[in-house]
Amino acid sequence: MNSSLLLLLVxxxxxxxxxxxxxxxxxxxxxxxxAVPSFVGLSGLGLLVLHQRIPVIAHDVGGYIPxxxxxxxxxxxxxxxxxxxSLTALVSCIFxxxxxxxxxxxxxxxxxxxxxxxxxxxxxxxxFNFFVFIEVMVLPAYxxxxxxxxxxxxxxxxxxxxxxxxxxxxxxxxxxxxYGATGTVNLAVLAQLGTPTGQGALALGIVLFAMLVKAGGAxxxxxxxxxYPNTSAGMMALFSGLHSKVALYAIYRVCTTVYGxxxxxxxxxxxxxVLSIILGALSGFGQNRVRNVLAFQMTASVGHTLVGVALLTxxxxxxxxxxxxxxxxxxxxxxxxxxxxxxxxxxxxFKKLSGLASxxxxxxxxxxxxxxxxxxxxxxxxxxxxxxxxxxxxxxxDAAGWWIVTAIVVGALISMLALQRTWRNTFWGPPMQSYxxxxxxxGRAPTExxxxxxxxxxxxxxxxxxxxxxxxxxxxxxxxxLEVTARVAEGLLDHTDYIEAVTTP
Numbered sequence: 001m002n003s004s005l006l007l008l009l010v011x012x013x014x015x016x017x018x019x020x021x022x023x024x025x026x027x028x029x030x031x032x033x034x035a036v037p038s039f040v041g042l043s044g045l046g047l048l049v050l051h052q053r054i055p056v057i058a059h060d061v062g063g064y065i066p067x068x069x070x071x072x073x074x075x076x077x078x079x080x081x082x083x084x085x086s087l088t089a090l091v092s093c094i095f096x097x098x099x100x101x102x103x104x105x106x107x108x109x110x111x112x113x114x115x116x117x118x119x120x121x122x123x124x125x126x127x128f129n130f131f132v133f134i135e136v137m138v139l140p141a142y143x144x145x146x147x148x149x150x151x152x153x154x155x156x157x158x159x160x161x162x163x164x165x166x167x168x169x170x171x172x173x174x175x176x177x178x179y180g181a182t183g184t185v186n187l188a189v190l191a192q193l194g195t196p197t198g199q200g201a202l203a204l205g206i207v208l209f210a211m212l213v214k215a216g217g218a219x220x221x222x223x224x225x226x227x228y229p230n231t232s233a234g235m236m237a238l239f240s241g242l243h244s245k246v247a248l249y250a251i252y253r254v255c256t257t258v259y260g261x262x263x264x265x266x267x268x269x270x271x272x273x274v275l276s277i278i279l280g281a282l283s284g285f286g287q288n289r290v291r292n293v294l295a296f297q298m299t300a301s302v303g304h305t306l307v308g309v310a311l312l313t314x315x316x317x318x319x320x321x322x323x324x325x326x327x328x329x330x331x332x333x334x335x336x337x338x339x340x341x342x343x344x345x346x347x348x349x350f351k352k353l354s355g356l357a358s359x360x361x362x363x364x365x366x367x368x369x370x371x372x373x374x375x376x377x378x379x380x381x382x383x384x385x386x387x388x389x390x391x392x393x394x395x396x397x398d399a400a401g402w403w404i405v406t407a408i409v410v411g412a413l414i415s416m417l418a419l420q421r422t423w424r425n426t427f428w429g430p431p432m433q434s435y436x437x438x439x440x441x442x443g444r445a446p447t448e449x450x451x452x453x454x455x456x457x458x459x460x461x462x463x464x465x466x467x468x469x470x471x472x473x474x475x476x477x478x479x480x481x482l483e484v485t486a487r488v489a490e491g492l493l494d495h496t497d498y499i500e501a502v503t504t505p
Contacts, residue, residue, distance in 0.1 A: 003059035006072040006123055009040050009082070013115040020109035029108035033093040036112055040119060041086030047079035048484060055491055056501035058125065071125035071186065071502045077321065077488045081122050081249055084325060087470075088241030088332045089115055091463040095234040095336050098459050099343055104147050110140040111238070118242050122249060125502055127175045127185035127207065130250060134171070134214075137246065138164050141239065145231050156230040163223040167213045174206030188502035191257045191495040204258055205265075208251060215247035217306065218276040221299040225283070228298070229291040233339025233348075236291060237332045237463075240298055245328055248305050252320070255309040256492035262312045269310040270400045276303025277411040284418030290338050290348045293422050294331065297374055300411055301327040307389050307404055311396050317489035318482075319388030325481060326373065326385040326471065333467030334370035337363055340460035341426075346436035346447075350425035357427040360456055364427050366468045371419045373471050376412050381474035384482075386412065 016032040050057070055076070060069035074082075093111065096102045117137025124130050141164075145157040179185050181199035190196075196204055216224035224244065228236045280300030284293040305327065308320020341356065341363060342348045357364040373380035376387075390408055393401040434447040435454070474481055491497070 003057045003072075006057070006059050006074055007061065009043055009123060010072075010116055010120045012036060012039060013112045013119065017109045017112040017116065020112060021106065026103065029102060030097055032112060033097065033102060033108050034090065036115060037086040037089040037093065040115075041083050041090065044079045044082030044086060047074050047082065048076065051076045051079055051487070055497040058501040065505075068186075070129050071188070072123045073125035073188075073498070073502055074123060075488075075491050075498060076484060077249070077252070077492060078122050080321070080325070080484055080488060081245070082119065084328050085115075085118050085122070085242055085245065087467075088328055089118075089238060091332060091336065091466050092234050092238040092241070095237065095339060095460070095463040098457075098462070099232075099234060099339070101232060101234055107144065107147055110144050110147075114140040114144070114238075114242065118246055121246050125187045127178060127187065127254075131168070131171050131175050134246070135168060137243065138168065141243065144235055145227065156227045159223055160227040164214070167210045170213075171207060171210035174203055174210060177203030177206060186502070187253065187257045188495070188499045191499055192503075193258075195260065195263070196258055201263075204254065208254060211247045211250045211254075212272065215244045215251065215302050216299055217272055217302045218279045218299060221276065221280070221296075221302070225292070225295040225299060229289060229295050233291065233335050233342055236295075237335040237339070240331050240335060241328045244298065244302065245324060248302065248324060251306070252309055252317070252492065255312065256317065257495065259312065260493065262310070266310060266312065267400060269306055270403060273303045273306040273310050274403055274407040276300060276306065277407045278303075278414070281411045281414035281418060284415070285421065288350050290341075290350070290353075290422055290426060291335065293418060294334055294338070297415065297419075298327075298331060300415065301331065303411075304386070304389060304408065307393065307408075310404070311392060311401065312493075313392065313396065314486075314489045314493060315395055316389075316392035317492055318485040319385070319392040321485040321488045322388050322481060323385040325485070326381040326474070329467050329470050329474075330370055330373040330380070330382060333366070333464050333471065334374070335464075336467065337366045337370065337461065337464035340456045340464060343460055344437075344454065344456045345432070348426075350422075352435070353426040353432065354429040355427075355431040358431060359454075360427075362465075363456055363461060366461065366464055367423070367427060369468050369472060370464075371423065373468075374419060375416045379472055379475045381471040381478075383475060384478050 013036045016036050020029050020032055058071050058073040060071055062069060102108055114137050117133045120133035121130055124133060142157060142161050145160055175185055181203050182193060213220040228239055277300050280296045283296040287293045304323050305320050308317045338348055369380055373382035376382040386408055390405050393404040432450045435450050436447045
């Protein structure tokens, strides 16, 4: 494969965004919204197959000297993330089309601009350009929050902007310090330099801190849990699969690049992981909307994923990558199913929903499977994901590993109780007597009696069905994903092929 084709994975969504602005056509917008993530996702699958033979491919943009040029790099981890982010984007865009949110002016262009930043951040091998692509990803999100969601969206959007601008500033400062301390921001060259000390270690710590805040890890998770649920369900599914996961990808990439074994401050990551798991699970009890509960479950998933870099072993990194796959698929599926409920019944509030299990049998099945997956129960991907993390933690054989195991088990029990409350207050109970139709349009319109024939349209459940089906399929047939995540972990800890691909002319 010609490595220069990697640029196409960033150039195509950027071109599509421009076309969407220049040519006003609803049909073109919808074609682009579906075609762009489909193309990149299929390309990611092709790269996964390629990396079985060639572990790493790289291209120096503009043909400049290796080590100085902007490198675009793909390995198994990059390819896996390209597939996952594209799948999440595709099903979210299908949902946006089904609900009509794609008709808002500039929404298709903004979504594709955001995808440009996501794909660029995954492919770049340079910390400064990672910062640039992060900004390309985040800037369209400011507008997307303002365009869709509840009437609280403007205030929430302001908080989202302030937090992300602040963390972006911290990230840029950290990248500048890295360059000042080491003379490079190229990840392959940083890997060659070995474990950083002194100023270099402090600079990389600033970068990791900024990424932790952007990922929504505790105790810096409040902004995410407040902002995401107040946009639309389709946008929340899109953000959950892209924004926080790109930040976690960066944490994995930076930690494994510069540290071959757990650093002296690894226990701090363990504490953050444990806090995120427990606080994310507990906070669900204080919420009265389903998507707010799920937002805090996202914080718990950040904690589970951080276990990989907290222990920094092949087993933990493989389990962490597997958990990231599970989390992206499950969370998107649950949010899109709940979005279908909100679109039909006008609300996601516990106080206004009741007895959906008797009315919406298919949505109820999807919701049960999704909640099982969050807890870690069969027949879903969540079971293998949590078993993998527990095995990796017990394999370390020290106190940190057992703290992590305790947090995972206790967090699962707390999540089960919190999610049981969610189920009881929405899908169980007496039949609904009134509802407010078309939540996106009516605002404070009065409620109406529930018609006997009111049901969620099948087209609204298609995106959620796809994601929950993938979760079940991973449970039934986990071997291909286990093989990929094992390859991901080995590539993250062994930098030989990565360094050679990036630094060799």
